[in-house]
Every structure is written in C-alpha cells, then in structure tokens.
Amino acid sequence: METILGLDLPTWWFLVIGAVFSGYAILDGFDLGAGALHLFFKKEESRRIALNAIGPVWDGNEVWLVIGGGALFAGFPVVYATILSALYELFMVFLVMLIFRAISIEFRSKEPMLWWRRLWDICYSASSILLALALGLVLGNVIQGIAIDKNYAYQGTLLDLFNPYALLVAVTTLALFMMHGAIYLVMKTENRLYAKLTILVKNTTIFFVLMFAITSLATLLYIPHMITRYKEVPYMFAFPVLAILAVANITRQIAYRKYFFAFLSSAFVTAMLIILVAVGLFPNIILSTIDPDLHITVYNGSSTEKSLKIMLTFAAIGVPLVGVYTSFVFWTFRGKVKLDETSY
Amino acid sequence: MNTEILSRIQFAFTIAFHYIYPPLSIGLGVVLVIMEGMYLRTGKQIYEQMTRFWIKIFALIFGIGVATGIVMEFEFGTNWAVYSRYVGDIFGSALAAEGIFAFALESGFLGILLFGWNRVSPRVHFFSTIMVALGSMFSAIWIVVANSWQQTPAGYRIEGEGMKARAVITDFWEMVFNPSSVDRLSHVIIGSFLAGSFLVLSVNAYYILRQRHLEIAKASFKIALTVATVASLMQLFTGHRSADGVAKHQPAKLAAFEGHYDSSAVADMYLIGWTNADKREITGVKIPGGLSFLLHQDFTTPVKGLNAFPKEDRPSSRAVNVVFQTYHLMVAIGMVLIGLSLLAVFLWWKGKLFEQKWLLQLFAWSVLLPQIANQVGWYSAEIGRQPWVVYGLLRTSDALSQSLKTEQVLFSLIMFTLVYALLFALFLYLLNKKIKHGPVDTHSETIPDSSKRDNPILN
Numbered sequence: 131m132e133t134i135l136g137l138d139l140p141t142w143w144f145l146v147i148g149a150v151f152s153g154y155a156i157l158d159g160f161d162l163g164a165g166a167l168h169l170f171f172k173k174e175e176s177r178r179i180a181l182n183a184i185g186p187v188w189d190g191n192e193v194w195l196v197i198g199g200g201a202l203f204a205g206f207p208v209v210y211a212t213i214l215s216a217l218y219e220l221f222m223v224f225l226v227m228l229i230f231r232a233i234s235i236e237f238r239s240k241e242p243m244l245w246w247r248r249l250w251d252i253c254y255s256a257s258s259i260l261l262a263l264a265l266g267l268v269l270g271n272v273i274q275g276i277a278i279d280k281n282y283a284y285q286g287t288l289l290d291l292f293n294p295y296a297l298l299v300a301v302t303t304l305a306l307f308m309m310h311g312a313i314y315l316v317m318k319t320e321n322r323l324y325a326k327l328t329i330l331v332k333n334t335t336i337f338f339v340l341m342f343a344i345t346s347l348a349t350l351l352y353i354p355h356m357i358t359r360y361k362e363v364p365y366m367f368a369f370p371v372l373a374i375l376a377v378a379n380i381t382r383q384i385a386y387r388k389y390f391f392a393f394l395s396s397a398f399v400t401a402m403l404i405i406l407v408a409v410g411l412f413p414n415i416i417l418s419t420i421d422p423d424l425h426i427t428v429y430n431g432s433s434t435e436k437s438l439k440i441m442l443t444f445a446a447i448g449v450p451l452v453g454v455y456t457s458f459v460f461w462t463f464r465g466k467v468k469l470d471e472t473s474y
Numbered sequence: 475m476n477t478e479i480l481s482r483i484q485f486a487f488t489i490a491f492h493y494i495y496p497p498l499s500i501g502l503g504v505v506l507v508i509m510e511g512m513y514l515r516t517g518k519q520i521y522e523q524m525t526r527f528w529i530k531i532f533a534l535i536f537g538i539g540v541a542t543g544i545v546m547e548f549e550f551g552t553n554w555a556v557y558s559r560y561v562g563d564i565f566g567s568a569l570a571a572e573g574i575f576a577f578a579l580e581s582g583f584l585g586i587l588l589f590g591w592n593r594v595s596p597r598v599h600f601f602s603t604i605m606v607a608l609g610s611m612f613s614a615i616w617i618v619v620a621n622s623w624q625q626t627p628a629g630y631r632i633e634g635e636g637m638k639a640r641a642v643i644t645d646f647w648e649m650v651f652n653p654s655s656v657d658r659l660s661h662v663i664i665g666s667f668l669a670g671s672f673l674v675l676s677v678n679a680y681y682i683l684r685q686r687h688l689e690i691a692k693a694s695f696k697i698a699l700t701v702a703t704v705a706s707l708m709q710l711f712t713g714h715r716s717a718d719g720v721a722k723h724q725p726a727k728l729a730a731f732e733g734h735y736d737s738s739a740v741a742d743m744y745l746i747g748w749t750n751a752d753k754r755e756i757t758g759v760k761i762p763g764g765l766s767f768l769l770h771q772d773f774t775t776p777v778k779g780l781n782a783f784p785k786e787d788r789p790s791s792r793a794v795n796v797v798f799q800t801y802h803l804m805v806a807i808g809m810v811l812i813g814l815s816l817l818a819v820f821l822w823w824k825g826k827l828f829e830q831k832w833l834l835q836l837f838a839w840s841v842l843l844p845q846i847a848n849q850v851g852w853y854s855a856e857i858g859r860q861p862w863v864v865y866g867l868l869r870t871s872d873a874l875s876q877s878l879k880t881e882q883v884l885f886s887l888i889m890f891t892l893v894y895a896l897l898f899a900l901f902l903y904l905l906n907k908k909i910k911h912g913p914v915d916t917h918s919e920t921i922p923d924s925s926k927r928d929n930p931i932l933n
Contacts, residue, residue: 186585189540193573193581199547200570207562207640214551214558215875221552222886225545226893232541233900236534240904281637282555283876433563434633434642441567448574455582455605462586462593470592 139438140428143205146445148408152401154194161188163311165258176323182473183318186463208431209415216284224264231257239474266303270296275417302341309334310396317389318467356410373402478874480883481553491894495539497848501670502532503607508697510603520690527913533588557873563642565620572616580609618659624864626723628652657719661712667705668844674698676841677909679834687912703815721769725778726788727858730797732765734779741765741777749795789860797858800850807847
C-alpha cells in the first residue's frame with residue numbers, strides 16, 4: 131500500500147476529514163453558539179449587533195460543512211452512505227433547521243414590525259440550538275456505534291438514537307458552542323452589551339466545564355472501546371492532557387479579560403475534542419453494534435487509492451487557498467461591530 | 475406509493491426547487507461584473523447604484539440557493555445509499571472539488587460584496603465580485619461533470635459484485651471530460667446566463683413601463699440585453715451539440731425526445747405533438763425526416779428508435795410522452811428567446827427600443843421563460859435517462875437506501891413540501907419588495923417612527 135510520510139492514503143484522508151470537521155466545528159460553532167444565546171439579548175439594537183457580528187462570515191463558515199460532506203462522500207463513500215441513511219430523520223431535521231436558520235438571518239431585517247422580528251429571532255435561536263444538539267447526537271451515536279447489518283442497513287429504531295449517552299454528548303456540544311459563541315460575541319461588542327456578555331461568557335463556561343467533566347466520566351465508565359487506543363499507545367494521552375490544559379486556559383484568559391486568547395483556546399478545545407474521538411475510533415469510523423466484523427474502517431470504507439490520491443492533491447491545493455481568503459474576509463471585518471446601511 | 479417512488483419524487487422536487495436559484499446567481503454574476511466594471515471605468519453613479527441594487531437581489535437568491543443546495547449534498551446518502559457507495563469513488567471527487575474550489579470561493583467573497591462597501595477599496599470590491607461570479611460558474615462545472623458522468627460514464631471500471639459492486643476511477647481526466655461533459659456544461663452555463671439576464675431585463679422593463687428610475691433602468695436594460703442576445707444565439711449552438719451527443723451516446727433518450735419508435739424508419743422532427751403509447755404514434759405538426767437531417771444532414775437516413783431497446787432498458791411509455799413534451803417546450807422557448815432578443819436589438823439599433831409598450835410588457839413577463847426552459851430541459855435529460863441512474867450501469871430501482879422505510883420518506887417529503895412552500899412565498903415577497911423599493915435609496919435599514927413608538931424592544 132502506498133504511503134506518504136509513513137502514513138497510508140486512507141489514514142491521510144481520515145486526517146483531512148478530521149481537519150475539515152474541526153474547522154467546521156470551530157467556525158460554525160461560534161455562530162451557532164451566538165444564535166443559541168440570541169434570546170438573552172433583549173433590545174433590538176443588541177440583537178442586531180449580535181446578528182451582524184456573524185453577518186459577513188456565517189455563510190462562509192457553513193461552507194466547511196459542504197466541504198466536509200463532499201470529502202466524506204468522496205473519500206469514505208461507505209461511511210457517508212451508511213451514516214446518512216441510518217440517521218435519516220435526524221439529518222432531515224438537521225437540513226430543514228439549516229434552512230430555517232438561513233432564512234431567519236436573511237429575512238429578519240427586511241421588515242420593521244415587532245412581531246416579524248420576534249418571530250425570526252425565535253426561529254433563529256431555536257434552529258441554532260437544535261442544530262448544535264443534532265450535531266452532538268450524531269457524534270454521540272458515532273462514538274457508541276450503531277446497529278448496521280452486513281448490507282450496511284440500519285437495524286435499529288429512531289428512538290435508539292436518543293439514548294442517554296448520545297443526549298449527554300448533544301448537550302455538551304451545545305454547551306461548547308454557547309461558550310465559544312459568547313467569547314466570540316464579547317470580542318465584537320462594546321458598552322452595555324459587552325458587559326452583559328462578560329457575564330454570559332462566565333456562565334456558559336461553567337456550563338461547559340461541567341458538561342465536559344460529566345461526559346468524560348461517562349465515556350470512561352461506559353464506552354470502553356474509546357479507551358483501548360490510549361492504553362495501547364500511551365503517548366496518545368498527550369491529547370486528553372492538552373484538552374484539559376486548554377479548558378483550564380479558557381477560564382484563565384477569561385479571568386484576565388483576554389478574550390481573543392480565550393477564543394483561540396476554545397477553538398483549540400473544539401479541535402482537541404474531535405481529535406480525542408478520532409483517536410479513539412481509528413481505524414474504525416462506524417462501529418457495528420451487531421457484529422465487530424461489520425465495523426466500517428478507513429480501509430474497507432474508503433475509495434480507491436487512485437481516487438484518494440487525486441483528492442489529496444485537491445486538498446493540498448485547495449485548503450491553503452480557502453485558508454487565505456477566509457483569513458482575508460475575517461481581517462476585513464475585524465474589530466467591533468458598527469451598524470451601517472449594509473447591515474442586517 | 476412505495477419507498478422508491480417517494481424518494482424519486484422527493485429528489486426531483488428538492489432539486490427542481492434548488493435549480494431555480496443557481497442559474498440566476500450564475501447569470502446575475504456576469505451581469506454584476508459588467509455593471510461594476512462600467513462603474514469603475516466611468517465612475518458614474520448610476521452604475522454604482524445598479525450594482526448595489528443587484529448585489530442585494532443576488533444575495534437573496536444566493537442565500538436560498540445555498541440553503542437548498544446543502545440538502546442535495548446530503549440527500550444522496552440519506553435516500554440513495556446504494557448509489558452513493560456505487561459512485562462515491564468517482565462522483566464524490568467531483569462533489570468535493572465543487573466544495574473546495576468553487577463554493578468556498580463564492581461564499582467567502584460574498585461577505586465582502588454585501589458588507590464590504592465601506593471596508594475595502596472599489597478595486598478590491600470589484601475583484602470580489604469577479605471571484606463570486608467565477609465561483610458560481612466553477613460550481614456548475616463540477617456539478618454538471620458529475621451529472622454528465624452519470625449520463626455517459628467514462629474513465630472507470632466496475633469492481634466487486636452485488637451489494638459490494640462499485641465503479642472505481644481509472645482515468646481522472648477521462649472522467650471529467652466524459653463524452654457529454656463539455657456539451658452539457660456549455661448548455662447549462664448559457665441557460666444560466668439567460669436566466670440571469672432575463673431577470674434583469676424583466677425588472678427594468680417594469681421600471682420603464684412605470685416611468686421609474688428611468689436612467690438606471692434603461693442603462694441596465696441595455697447591459698442585460700447584450701448578454702441575453704449573445705447567450706440566446708449561443709444556446710442554439712450548444713443545444714444542437716448536446717442533441718448530437720445524446721444521439722451518439724444515449725440513443726434511447728434521443729428517440730424519446732422525438733417519440734421515435736421504429737428503427738428502420740426515417741425520423742421526423744415535430745414542432746408540437748402528443749405521443750400515443752399504444753399505437754406508437756405521434757399526432758402533431760412535423761417536418762418529415764427533420765431529425766434524420768439534423769443528425770446525418772440527410773432526410774432519408776433511418777435513426778435508431780425506441781423499439782431497438784429491450785423494454786426494461788428504455789423509458790416507459792408514459793415517460794416518453796413527458797420527455798417528448800418537456801424537450802419540445804424547451805426548444806420552443808429557446809426559439810422565442812432568440813426572436814425576442816433579436817427584435818429588441820433591432821429596435822435598439824433603430825433608436826426606438828423603449829418606445830414599444832407591448833414589447834416592454836412582454837419583457838416584463840419574459841423572466842419566466844428561461845426558468846421554465848431550464849427546468850423542463852433537466853426533466854427531459856433526467857427522465858430520458860431512466861430506468862438508469864447511471865446510464866447502462868445502475869438502475870434507479872437498485873440505487874435506493876436499503877434500510878429506508880416508506881413512512882420515513884413520507885415524513886421528509888411532507889416536511890420539505892411545507893418548508894419549501896414557505897421559503898418560496900417568502901422569496902417572492904422579499905424579491906417583490908426589493909424591486910418595488912428600487913435601486914436609488916441605498917439607506918434601506920431605517921425603522922420608521924411609527925413602529926418605533928409602541929415598540930418595547932426599542933424603548
């Protein structure tokens with residue numbers, strides 16, 4: 131099997147997908163979090179500032195989901211097809227919520243009526259919360275494994291997906307995004323809204339740290355297969371240690387009111403959590419709870435080497451390009467939000 | 475209703491709805507580049523105003539295009555899992571390329587287009603406009619390549635058997651430039667230019683009729699008319715090339731286009747007609763031997779008909795009539811668009827372009843024509859491919875997700891119907907509002923005093 135720098139191609143693609151989904155979680159994470167917090171702001175002006183803080187970038191952030199979906203389809207078609215058809219209702223609701231969220235952002239500012247704006251505010255916040263929960267539910271079920279048979283067909287029920295562990299991961303994801311979003315917003319705001327957000331940052335951080343601790347404990351106790359890799363390769367323990375240090379650093383930076391560094395830390399934590407899951411799963415991606423022989427791995431679920439090589443070339447050219455213009459857009463809209471005639 | 479039929483209805487419905495928007499973005503993108511380019515060159519305020527106005531409309535269209543487009547990307551996996559595993563090695567790479575090379579470019583720079591007027595220089599803004607226009611076209615390239623591979627597979631081999639069978643890539647460039655890619659891509663892109671330019675024509679014809687924003691409206695109308703005329707003429711060429719390609723690579727589909735059953739016979743070309751499945755006859759107005767002539771430059775050469783294919787390998791009789799009608803409607807609209815734009819250009823040359831009220835009224839309604847043509851063109855392309863999802867390789871009935879239950883699809887189909895109906899209503903409402911508001915006032919975000927007064931949020 132062909133290797134690059136000692137790693138085979140399916141493993142490389144696994145890393146690429148991990149990187150893209152980390153990028154997605156970090157970027158869309160803060161704007162979903164901002165949406166989840168939206169109804170905490172009471173005044174029209176505050177809501178507009180909060181909305182315009184994500185205004186120029188949320189669409190670009192969602193692109194990472196599109197790239198992630200395409201990358202999964204391309205590199206691991208078996209995984210893509212199996213997970214999407216197994217979690218059918220969950221993904222359908224997820225897609226509809228994405229639509230609701232997009233139209234809430236776009237349409238809210240188009241009419242001045244109070245009822246109109248309230249309606250879209252609720253819609254925006256509710257869809258952001260449901261999206262975060264849905265992403266967490268998917269992750270929670272992937273961590274545990276799902277009931278797939280030898281034809282990759284799902285044998286469980288919809289209710290099985292709402293098991294306690296998956297729900298726990300869902301709430302943790304929401305907590306992470308709320309904290310991440312609050313820190314983002316506090317960087318973009320001034321005066322009274324800023325003061326209000328400093329309190330929200332504290333509360334959401336407490337919420338997240340609590341959920342993080344509970345989920346970690348539950349994983350250690352009830353999901354033994356997530357731990358085996360760490361036991362086999364002890365230096366992998368660096369990742370959980372780094373994650374815990376980064377969580378501690380968020381609280382430290384917040385105490386010093388260095389919100390930019392707090393934001394970097396929470397972005398780092400988001401990536402670390404995805405890496406923790408990835409390390410625990412590898413080389414499996416979808417575990418079959420019916421029979422361990424039916425696990426879908428990076429090897430039996432991937433595209434051919436030729437196809438992977440083509441796409442790794444794409445990624446090598448495309449990802450730096452996306453990085454350059456994403457940074458350019460963020461740089462253009464740096465600093466505190468000022469409403470003008472082009473705002474939402 | 476079984477799971478397969480419901481899944482097909484759902485896919486057709488969601489993609490048809492989605493396909494209202496991307497062609498408009500692609501077409502508007504080009505018009506925007508011209509408008510803003512004129513502004514940079516002349517420095518005239520009317521060009522800036524029209525650019526700002528159409529960027530707002532672009533954003534509305536783009537937003538709905540994105541929201542409905544993400545649905546498509548995931549629907550392959552949810553409803554067509556077997557298909558996804560079968561084509562992933564090939565189709566997936568095109569989709570991934572679309573995301574990384576096209577969509578990221580478009581969405582990234584759209585933020586600057588919309589909110590960057592006061593933050594970047596006019597040149598950087600213009601550059602962003604070009605990037606957005608290019609991004610939307612790159613999207614079309616990869617998506618049409620992927621679809622064309624389904625029509626005329628190339629650069630692949632089949633590996634494995636039964637549920638494990640899949641197509642794997644052997645030659646990337648052969649896959650990209652499969653026999654129908656270039657013809658179909660050019661046809662789609664030009665169709666998009668028509669969709670965008672006729673939207674601009676329609677809105678400005680309406681302004682001129684109402685005597686509003688006359689200076690901007692007339693200048694915009696001329697820009698869009700130029701694009702529309704070039705595009706409608708080019709569409710004649712790409713359309714012919716596409717039909718030629720279908721004749722060569724998907725003869726059963728071409729036979730369905732013209733409702734041609736008998737392989738030993740000369741093929742006629744119908745201007746309008748109705749296919750009768752039992753008698754295998756068409757009632758209508760025809761040019762005898764017309765299709766034979768178009769394909770072979772000879773009125774007497776026979777053309778392969780539907781009876782040359784086993785019944786299970788060609789579109790059903792009912793489908794043949796749908797394909798026949800949609801194909802003919804598309805062609806007819808194409809001709810009308812050529813006539814309409816040439817007539818307008820002629821009057822422009824005579825210096826009487828804006829004097830014919832009836833013509834402006836026609837243009838005000840003309841926005842629907844390219845939309846209908848784009849839709850029915852795709853119906854004939856996709857229904858004509860049936861019963862195959864990948865032509866000659868994988869049947870649509872075999873492509874369905876194994877674990878899917880009828881109730882699940884019914885649930886999602888109802889949900890999409892309701893949400894898309896709401897979305898469409900909101901889209902029309904806001905589009906109408908923006909058009910009524912017009913291009914002149916750039917300060918749109920002001921809350922009137924009347925609604926400020928009793929507003930507890932503001933006080």
